Amino acid sequence: xxxxxxxxxxxxxxxxxxxxxxxxxxxxxxxxxxxxxxxxxxxxxxxxxxxxxxxxxxxxxxxxxxxxxxxxxxxxxxxxxxxxxxxxxxxxxxxxxxxxxxxxxxxxxxxx
Amino acid sequence: xxxxxxxxxxxxxxxxxxxxxxxxxxxxxxxxxxxxxxxxxxxxxxxxxxxxxxxxxxxxxxxxxxxxxxxxxxxxxxxxxxxxxxxxxxxxxxxxxxxxxxxxxxxxxxxxxxxx
Numbered sequence: 001x002x003x004x005x006x007x008x009x010x011x012x013x014x015x016x017x018x019x020x021x022x023x024x025x026x027x028x029x030x031x032x033x034x035x036x037x038x039x040x041x042x043x044x045x046x047x048x049x050x051x052x053x054x055x056x057x058x059x060x061x062x063x064x065x066x067x068x069x070x071x072x073x074x075x076x077x078x079x080x081x082x083x084x085x086x087x088x089x090x091x092x093x094x095x096x097x098x099x100x101x102x103x104x105x106x107x108x109x110x111x112x
Numbered sequence: 113x114x115x116x117x118x119x120x121x122x123x124x125x126x127x128x129x130x131x132x133x134x135x136x137x138x139x140x141x142x143x144x145x146x147x148x149x150x151x152x153x154x155x156x157x158x159x160x161x162x163x164x165x166x167x168x169x170x171x172x173x174x175x176x177x178x179x180x181x182x183x184x185x186x187x188x189x190x191x192x193x194x195x196x197x198x199x200x201x202x203x204x205x206x207x208x209x210x211x212x213x214x215x216x217x218x219x220x221x222x223x224x225x226x227x228x
Contacts, residue, residue: 045217
């Protein structure tokens with residue numbers, strides 16, 4: 001079963017609006033990471049938040065982590081058409097070896 | 113150089129062919145990974161190499177054979193594949209640190225494989 005479930009599966013917004021994506025997971029983690037993937041291409045790392053952190057910012061990105069609820073959210077502010085992509089959360093599980101387990105992903109479409 | 117390169121970009125092969133996918137990084141990373149991704153699905157881990165040794169095999173069929181000739185190179189040898197093996201194959205690398213100090217992974221652009 002998927003370690004990470006994301007919602008929504010798909011999100012369509014207008015340029016300039018904010019986009020929020022959520023990720024839930026099942027086991028204890030070392031860190032949680034967010035990646036972006038443009039259609040049919042490699043993944044690009046966006047942000048990493050460690051298990052002892054609650055919030056992290058990077059440019060227009062804000063990530064929160066609630067380990068008690070085993071959930072994370074990614075907020076993209078003032079979205080642009082270039083933000084159109086699939087977004088995946090990935091968990092680095094405690095005792096999980098050197099591996100990431102990816103969530104199901106959110107397809108974001110930002111329209112002009 | 114913060115790039116992971118993969119060759120070829122596209123590959124079409126028959127079920128009786130033998131081919132190889134190649135991945136290279138020059139960031140000094142000591143962990144390298146192969147993932148398989150089907151359309152509209154998340155990447156699925158196949159193999160992890162740590163310090164040039166295979167550390168994780170996610171029960172991948174033997175028709176996929178990984179190889180790590182040195183710390184910069186990772187190969188995936190393909191033999192007698194099935195049409196359902198058609199997918200995007202992604203390589204990634206990371207510094208390879210242990211436990212809570214682990215870092216993000218850097219992905220290559222992938223090889224789009226079609227098995228006919």
